[in-house]
Amino acid sequence: MIRYLGKRIIFMLISLFLIVTATFFIMKAVPGGPFTSEKNVPDEIKAALEAKYKLNLPMHEQYLEYLKGVVTWDLGPSFTEKSSTVNEMINRGFPVSAHLGAQALLLAIFGGIILGVIAALKHNKWQDYSAMVIAVLGLSVPGFILASFYQYFFAIQWGLLPIAKWEGFEYTILPSLALAASPMAFIARLTRSNMIEVLGQDYIKTAKAKGLHTFTITVKHAIRNALLPVITYLGPLIANILTGAFVIERIFGVPGLGREFVLSITNRDYTVIMGTTVFYSIILVVMILIVDMAYTLVDPRIKLADAGKE
Amino acid sequence: MERILEVKDLHVSFHTYAGEVKAVRGVNFHVNRGEAVAIVGESGCGKSVTAQTLMKLIPMPPGDIKKGEILFNGENIVKKSNKEMESIRGKDIGMIFQDPMTSLNPTMTIGNQITEGLIKHQNMSRAAARDRAIELLTMVGIPQPEKRVEQYPHEFSGGMRQRAMIAISLACSPKLLIADEPTTALDVTIQAQILDLMKDLQKKTGTSIILITHDLGVVAEMCDRVIVMYAGKVIETGTVDDIFYNPQHPYTKGLLRSVPRLDLNRDEPLTPIFGTPPDLLRPPVGCGFTARCESAMRVCQEIDPELNEISTTQRAACWLQHPLAQNHAGS
Amino acid sequence: MQQLTKEHFQPVSVDLRQAEAIKRPSLSFWADVWRRLKMNKVAMASLIFIVALMVCAIVIPMVSSNDYFTTDLAGKNKKPSAEHWFGTDDLGRDMFVRIWYGARISLEVGLAAAFIDLIIGVIWGGIAGFYGGKVDELMMRFADILFAIPYLLVVILLMVVLSPGVGTIIIALTITGWIGMARIVRGQILQLKSQEFVLAARSLGADSGRLIFKHLIPNALGPIIVTLSLTVPSAIFAESFLSFIGLGVAAPVASWGTMSSEGLPAMKYYPWRLMFPAIFISVTILAFNLFGDGLRDAVDPRLRK
Numbered sequence: 001m002i003r004y005l006g007k008r009i010i011f012m013l014i015s016l017f018l019i020v021t022a023t024f025f026i027m028k029a030v031p032g033g034p035f036t037s038e039k040n041v042p043d044e045i046k047a048a049l050e051a052k053y054k055l056n057l058p059m060h061e062q063y064l065e066y067l068k069g070v071v072t073w074d075l076g077p078s079f080t081e082k083s084s085t086v087n088e089m090i091n092r093g094f095p096v097s098a099h100l101g102a103q104a105l106l107l108a109i110f111g112g113i114i115l116g117v118i119a120a121l122k123h124n125k126w127q128d129y130s131a132m133v134i135a136v137l138g139l140s141v142p143g144f145i146l147a148s149f150y151q152y153f154f155a156i157q158w159g160l161l162p163i164a165k166w167e168g169f170e171y172t173i174l175p176s177l178a179l180a181a182s183p184m185a186f187i188a189r190l191t192r193s194n195m196i197e198v199l200g201q202d203y204i205k206t207a208k209a210k211g212l213h214t215f216t217i218t219v220k221h222a223i224r225n226a227l228l229p230v231i232t233y234l235g236p237l238i239a240n241i242l243t244g245a246f247v248i249e250r251i252f253g254v255p256g257l258g259r260e261f262v263l264s265i266t267n268r269d270y271t272v273i274m275g276t277t278v279f280y281s282i283i284l285v286v287m288i289l290i291v292d293m294a295y296t297l298v299d300p301r302i303k304l305a306d307a308g309k310e
Numbered sequence: 311m312e313r314i315l316e317v318k319d320l321h322v323s324f325h326t327y328a329g330e331v332k333a334v335r336g337v338n339f340h341v342n343r344g345e346a347v348a349i350v351g352e353s354g355c356g357k358s359v360t361a362q363t364l365m366k367l368i369p370m371p372p373g374d375i376k377k378g379e380i381l382f383n384g385e386n387i388v389k390k391s392n393k394e395m396e397s398i399r400g401k402d403i404g405m406i407f408q409d410p411m412t413s414l415n416p417t418m419t420i421g422n423q424i425t426e427g428l429i430k431h432q433n434m435s436r437a438a439a440r441d442r443a444i445e446l447l448t449m450v451g452i453p454q455p456e457k458r459v460e461q462y463p464h465e466f467s468g469g470m471r472q473r474a475m476i477a478i479s480l481a482c483s484p485k486l487l488i489a490d491e492p493t494t495a496l497d498v499t500i501q502a503q504i505l506d507l508m509k510d511l512q513k514k515t516g517t518s519i520i521l522i523t524h525d526l527g528v529v530a531e532m533c534d535r536v537i538v539m540y541a542g543k544v545i546e547t548g549t550v551d552d553i554f555y556n557p558q559h560p561y562t563k564g565l566l567r568s569v570p571r572l573d574l575n576r577d578e579p580l581t582p583i584f585g586t587p588p589d590l591l592r593p594p595v596g597c598g599f600t601a602r603c604e605s606a607m608r609v610c611q612e613i614d615p616e617l618n619e620i621s622t623t624q625r626a627a628c629w630l631q632h633p634l635a636q637n638h639a640g641s
Numbered sequence: 642m643q644q645l646t647k648e649h650f651q652p653v654s655v656d657l658r659q660a661e662a663i664k665r666p667s668l669s670f671w672a673d674v675w676r677r678l679k680m681n682k683v684a685m686a687s688l689i690f691i692v693a694l695m696v697c698a699i700v701i702p703m704v705s706s707n708d709y710f711t712t713d714l715a716g717k718n719k720k721p722s723a724e725h726w727f728g729t730d731d732l733g734r735d736m737f738v739r740i741w742y743g744a745r746i747s748l749e750v751g752l753a754a755a756f757i758d759l760i761i762g763v764i765w766g767g768i769a770g771f772y773g774g775k776v777d778e779l780m781m782r783f784a785d786i787l788f789a790i791p792y793l794l795v796v797i798l799l800m801v802v803l804s805p806g807v808g809t810i811i812i813a814l815t816i817t818g819w820i821g822m823a824r825i826v827r828g829q830i831l832q833l834k835s836q837e838f839v840l841a842a843r844s845l846g847a848d849s850g851r852l853i854f855k856h857l858i859p860n861a862l863g864p865i866i867v868t869l870s871l872t873v874p875s876a877i878f879a880e881s882f883l884s885f886i887g888l889g890v891a892a893p894v895a896s897w898g899t900m901s902s903e904g905l906p907a908m909k910y911y912p913w914r915l916m917f918p919a920i921f922i923s924v925t926i927l928a929f930n931l932f933g934d935g936l937r938d939a940v941d942p943r944l945r946k
């Protein structure tokens with residue numbers, strides 16, 4: 001177990017290192033510096049600014065400074081929001097994004113599993129078809145479109161829920177729903193096909209032959225086995241929610257990190273772009289690692305300690 | 311002899327997108343208390359469907375019991391609801407399936423799979439059920455049962471898994487045990503062990519057994535009576551001696567002839583029964599075996615024979631038994 | 642019951658060999674797949690839609706009297722009418738023809754990205770799977786590390802840096818997009834390699850080339866094609882997503898994503914400016930997804946009803 005964990009962590013660090021390095025060089029590859037768009041900056045001030053942001057150092061020293069910054073978790077100041085540092089922006093925006101993301105994730109997981117289980121139990125009947133139609137729509141309609149529609153109908157036309165901002169629980173409803181749609185659909189389909197496969201397995205017949213209640217069989221035997229593969233998809237799912245949040249936050253004016261990120265892209269605020277990318281990558285890679293570990297703990301067929309004794 | 315199970319004129323069909331498949335077309339047999347009865351036949355003859363219908367395990371949307379009665383302990387199972395069946399399954403009737411690899415839940419310990427039934431049917435406490443589970447594992451010959459009870463199926467070998475299955479099915483001491491090809495998926499040496507185990511347990515507990523198989527060797531080892539099925543019907547029944555030494559139906563004779571024997575000449579080819587069973591989507595009007603039978607007669611194509619009594623213990627459904635056919639020296 | 646006479650008991654000759662004849666005509670694998678696909682009405686409808694979309698995307702911009710960039714500020718924000726079937730946007734441009742130019746972009750990006758992923762993925766996964774051992778381990782380890790980098794983040798970063806345009810979008814999408822296909826191909830080849838028909842072919846004297854082309858690839862094609870058809874909608878989604886946040890194609894080029902982005906703030910007063918591109922994006926992705934699903938069901942024989 002420790003050895004496996006160690007191996008995974010090393011891979012994680014390698015990936016992070018690649019991302020961090022790639023981010024740096026990609027940003028540096030852009031012609032012109034961050035100040036080229038600001039007209040009429042006298043040369044001395046320009047030089048002073050460049051010195052402040054360490055842009056006058058040779059490339060490899062800049063890279064080392066950057067790496068040092070990442071490791072000490074000092075991501076530098078923002079270029080466009082002159083009074084804030086990147087760290088401050090992350091600390092400000094991330095809790096909001098985390099709230100939105102977590103809500104959406106819970107919605108997706110519970111909604112998706114329930115939908116998938118019902119569809120599987122009523123295989124080929126109307127519940128199955130309607131659930132799968134909903135799922136396919138959820139997967140096909142991009143999150144930002146769904147968000148726009150929600151905003152248009154629920155907020156603007158019918159005035160049922162707030163249009164934008166993040167000032168209370170009712171403000172979180174539309175954004176979470178929009179963000180959860182696609183992951184929920186995916187989980188629903190996956191759960192459904194796993195359930196159908198599991199329900200056709202022999203051990204379900206054995207359970208029935210033992211005279212157990214239908215409910216017990218469904219929950220204790222079927223669902224548990226059907227859900228295992230779903231756990232493996234949680235990693236990519238979290239990644240989806242994370243990137244989906246960028247646009248949802250923009251549409252609903254949610255003051256989260258995603259919105260900052262999108263703004264920084266538009267403004268070409270390079271330190272923010274780099275810092276946020278690094279931050280997101282760390283979160284994602286760690287989440288995926290946790291999910292994978294969780295799976296190995298939950299599935300009794302996977303033994304990491306010693307290869308099964310027989 | 312007390313009859314613990316009686317099946318009368320059972321008809322089971324499956325409604326598929328291609329039409330109605332008549333899997334069981336009028337099956338009659340009985341099982342006495344304490345006996346081991348074999349149901350023999352090739353793939354597709356309806357033996358598994360019959361067995362699973364005895365416990366109403368067939369999913370009822372595509373499946374459908376069209377006619378007939380199944381009398382277990384005097385009560386007609388066909389009329390029972392699923393809820394009522396839940397108290398019969400596992401408790402009064404137990405079942406062992408063919409492939410122990412896939413018949414056990416991979417994410418539950420063997421112990422839990424045994425105690426589930428005990429807790430439900432016999433209201434045992436967790437602790438008492440666990441003790442009984444260990445007892446059962448010992449009874450089926452699994453060493454170190456206290457350790458094994460916490461293990462998962464993938465940690466057991468094939469033979470041991472089947473033993474565990476037997477333990478699960480016998481947990482609540484059912485009166486009838488249905489074993490659906492219990493040894494087909496196992497090595498020959500393990501087969502022998504499992505059969506010995508089952509014989510042993512049967513003597514000890516007095517459970518009646520229905521053994522479904524296509525392997526005549528297994529039948530000879532274990533059973534008192536044999537029921538031969540073909541194309542959804544019972545075509546011959548009798549004691550083991552009747553069937554092996556005095557088979558009457560051409561199909562039964564063909565089956566026995568096709569078994570490879572140690573005393574045959576090495577260069578002699580094996581004698582199969584040519585052809586394939588009829589399509590049960592459009593079952594034949596007459597006897598189902600006509601197309602493959604060397605002694606086929608006109609009447610065989612037109613009318614399906616009923617089971618005729620040949621002796622007090624043996625019956626066969628064949629027109630060769632008819633007085634009018636006796637003149638042709640029926641093979 | 643009718644009376645039985647001796648006549649009835651006359652023996653009947655039965656041709657036992659005839660009993661072994663095969664009753665149904667045998668179909669080749671792909672003919673079978675096509676047959677199953679045809680039975681799936683939803684998948685066929687999606688296919689028809691996709692073909693229609695492609696035809697319109699090619700033809701309509703060619704024959705239309707409007708183009709996508711001529712502005713007409715006097716005629717801006719007009720509702721859909723006989724003159725402008727889909728209305729006009731806030732620069733007076735005809736929405737209808739812009740939608741079809743946008744269709745061209747979405748389809749170009751979708752198909753190109755999918756095919757490039759296919760080529761890279763098949764080569765990479767094929768080599769890894771066929772040779773196995775150290776080669777496989779090395780190649781897939783590399784792919785795994787690359788895969789750990791969040792896909793959309795990479796795409797976004799690249800788009801920040803590269804100049805906007807269809808070509809760069811395609812590059813950004815395929816830089817890490819091929820990994821999924823490579824994994825599928827490798828998995829298929831590994832699984833097929835160990836199956837008995839390969840052993841049988843080898844023992845009958847087949848050499849590597851014959852093995853790869855006549856045995857392994859045809860059997861692996863099923864999942865490959867399914868993956869291909871499901872990559873297209875995800876690429877179309879990515880392009881519209883990028884364009885929506887301002888990283889895709891540059892104005893005045895019409896992409897469904899940019900059109901949606903422009904239509905969003907005007908949603909309350911001029912809803913058609915958002916509705917049309919939004920609906921087209923959704924329905925196109927839906928059609929490709931449904932077709933891909935249908936293809937998957939047709940190719941995998943285990944899913945037969």
